[in-house]
Amino acid sequence: MYTTTNGGEQNIRRATALSLMASLLFGSQFVVIKQGIGDLNPLFFGAMTSAIGGLIALIYSLRRGRFSISAFRHWEVWASAISSTALVSLQYVGLTMSPASIGGLIVGSNMIFVAPISALIFKERLGTSRALGVVIGLLGVFTISTGWDASSLSSSNMIGNLMLMGASLCIAISYPMNRLATRKMCFEEWVTGFHLLIPLFLLPMALVNGNIGNASDETLSAILFVGMLCTSVPTLLWAKGLQSLTFVTSATILMSESVFAVLLAVLILGESLTIFTASGAIMVFAAIFLVSYRGKSGIRRM
Helix, strand or coil: CCCCCHHHHHHHHHHHHHHHHHHHHHHHHHHHHHHHHCCCHHHHHHHHHHHHHHHHHHHHHCCCCCHHHHHHHHHHHHHHHHHHHHHHHHHHHEEECCCHHEEEEEHHHHHHHHHHHHHHHHHHCCCHHHHHHHHHHHHHHHHHHHCCCCCHHHHHHHHHHHHHHHHHHHHHHHHHHHHHHCCCCCCHHHHHHHHHHHHHHHHHHHHHCCCCCCCCCCHHHHHHHHHHHCCCHHHHHHHHHHHCCHHHHHHHCCCCCHHHHHHHHHCCCCCCCCEEEEEEEHHHHHHHHHHHCCCCCCCCCC
């Protein structure tokens, strides 16, 4: 059972602020990537941003004395690196085909995949409400992706949306992975370890055809912004906040990632929202509440 001790309320407020900041940074990346990637190979873009993020995490962890080379002996670090490589690949390529607002909504729906993954890995009971939430969430993502237009199923936008859904699934894997990894190491060590490995996987993939494209000043600025603020930094903030927040609270706060992504896409990129996108977003948010809420007797820390 999650209980609040003396000073616990202050810790919860701090953790909430950290999680909200993580959501804002995660949400801003969709607009920056969409606007800044230009003619550069998306995988090379991802390799560069991941390398910057890994370096920042390493400096932070070393200063706090929270990193050891022994972290690479744990399979959780390598598994997280592989899933994160898939995440970056699918998200960055998918965003070249889909609007940033749609990308934020689809990737932000990752919580609907956490319940079945937790049931599979930790043998947690799925329950009727959580199963219903998964169904509603998938229906919401389908509504966002297609607008219930059959012709959209063969469009490039749909391919991008499917990639973004794959990225959402990869993020969902990070929740149980965080729980498994932090049983053996501190969260700083886990985050630093897998962020350092991502570029080693992404760079060969980007160079396989020998063409990384061209980088403009805007692209270089986007790489610096995403690398410094939207990779390891928000992950560290999220993992830190998760130590003092219940699962349902963390899930609810992270819903704001999609809100930030949509607002920034509308304000900065001038993207418009259709009735289908809005309806799908409502279904996704409702689904997240259903799959993350466990009631007072079921709330516990990750």
